[in-house]
Amino acid sequence: MIIDRFAALATANAPGQEVRQAAGNVGGLMRGEKIPGRPVDFSHGDVDAFPPAPGACDHFSKALAAGGRQAYTEYRGSADIRAELSEALAAFTGAPVSRDNGTIITPGTQGALFLAVASLVNAGDKVAIVEPDYFANRKLVEFFGGQPAPVRMDYLGGSEGAGLDLVQLKAAFEAGARVFLFSNPSNPTGAIYSKREIGEIARLAAAFGVTVIADQLYSRLLYANQTFAHIRATGLPEERVLTIMGPSKTESLSGYRLGIAFGAPAVIERMEKLQAIVSLRAAGYNQAVLRTWFREPAGWLEERIRQHEAIRNDILRVFCDGGLLVRGPQAGSYLFPTLPRLVVALHDFVRLLRHQAGIIVTPGTEFGPYPNSVRLNFSQDHAAAVAAGRRMVEMVHRYHA
């Protein structure tokens, strides 16, 4: 029934929706007074602390001046812009991208994920997904009637790479999964899959005829001494890999809603057909903002990485000193600490964090069966983020069982 289908899409705890939550009766649960400090919304990055990449506004204005030509692009997006991006993305990922048939511009990477899953998943299909992983992955599979086959990632285990359980992955493929959907770098853990893991995923995908959807939204924000293996460069046939990226995170262009999917031309053709009835196209003028992408001024990306690495290091120290278990992210701006046993339920603790300490985080339950975890996006004002991290540790201590 449609009612059930939408109940499974609950967004009350989704990042950014906190404004729609009632405060609830957290006052009665409070231990101690409010902890003062500048509020920090860790549910998403702060584009005021890290402003959009330079040039975005100029390209938007030029597009507006160009008029109808830019307002009404092909459903898959402006041919000129896709041609430019196909070169940049081929260079970045190490494998060719067809300029005519290998790209589609979407309203954010969320738009690309939706169209990709819709284009590959039939009702009843098994789909391998990772636990933990981006909260929408499971919802997308279930919305189209697919059956998620979760594959565990031992992200705290200290093993080489992300810690994906390759035995479970193989078992999922043996059980019939023909699509594998995963984020790399991992959201929420900040893990990067090792070259060996990516090679094994590719080998298994080829052996079982699986199509891989690789959400690489954070793959430009790599910390010092990290390397990144692009699954599309493993030699898997072009039709077997769809890669998704976009400038919403590292580049702070989320307010423009831009994403791109590339690879697998037959899948992209379906995605375009669907986009025609979902939203027609990514907003025409906004598409021009992609002209800034991969063309930032020299040193811009490096400086942005350096700033995030500094915040990461400081919050990690606060959390470790406070006794929280957390993996140090290798890329991106997420932390996914495990909390100790608390005297309140996770969702109450999340509400308490907000009302008592001015901190918004996303409960771990959005990412899989993680009732003791929370996710933080630390792309924030440095000092405010570290101070909020200290308040969080203080809160954990107050509510420790």
Place this chain on the structure above:
Amino acid sequence: MIIDRFAALATANAPGQEVRQAAGNVGGLMRGEKIPGRPVDFSHGDVDAFPPAPGACDHFSKALAAGGRQAYTEYRGSADIRAELSEALAAFTGAPVSRDNGTIITPGTQGALFLAVASLVNAGDKVAIVEPDYFANRKLVEFFGGQPAPVRMDYLGGSEGAGLDLVQLKAAFEAGARVFLFSNPSNPTGAIYSKREIGEIARLAAAFGVTVIADQLYSRLLYANQTFAHIRATGLPEERVLTIMGPSKTESLSGYRLGIAFGAPAVIERMEKLQAIVSLRAAGYNQAVLRTWFREPAGWLEERIRQHEAIRNDILRVFCDGGLLVRGPQAGSYLFPTLPRLVVALHDFVRLLRHQAGIIVTPGTEFGPYPNSVRLNFSQDHAAAVAAGRRMVEMVHRYHA
């Protein structure tokens, strides 16, 4: 199978996708020489001839300066902007709109239509749609596994109102349809449903427990002496009507991709949940452009209507003098003429129009079983549109059977 599902979504002949069509072998079919003249793309309005409503760019820039607050709105859109719009839309449509729960901002009205159909149609459900009507309506119903139950509109019959066959509509409801989806003013015919027709639709919907999705995208562009009946003002319970509008057409803001659905709070709640996995939200900065809507300078809308009415009158005269059968649109900027029997198939004629006469039109088959019709959006440069209309008549005469 997923392949069939996407084959049904064919976009090769959809408006705006002509650039992806091969010219085909139309040269061999050509009668006579090319007909010179300024090319006109009638597949959509020309936002260079009718530029965006004033203030759009300023509001966008202000939103950009506002930063994160405007980049990350609730999934259903900025609360401030929705509150303002709920008042304007209540005044326009003659029935209250809940500011908190009665609105969702979407990426274009296409985004609203998609979310609405997804939120109301289960696999196997019968859905009453109109023939002819907007090409995506049938595709949307079929994509979600629904069964379209077409209801004929005798738009050329000269009857009072749009000519909807109310007997067929009742039969569709009797046969089990619990959703009715229609555009008013009608796309592609330009017909307006009479007050009597709207009253009958409401009466039948109430009697059978049907939810009505009313796509009123063109309801501000009414020609002289026309009146418009809003179905949401008929007294149908709030939960039974979802109205969809947006500033993409009359206001030429299509390049920003903005639409809004209002009414039926429970449906809007589902739509928001789905939007969270489809595209998160309409682009944050773009949403601010809605602040110009219903607040245009005094006389702006009247002047825009006057200009369109003048084009309409001139092309209608050209078509009538040329012997084409066409309904004079009461609103909006579409013409849907019936062509006489031709010596070539419709799709070849459409290609010939493009390659021989520099005219892009949308084949009638996109709107239902109309192999002898084409749709034109006459929101174009006045002189160019009339000249192209003359070339079209000349082409019809050349290929008349």
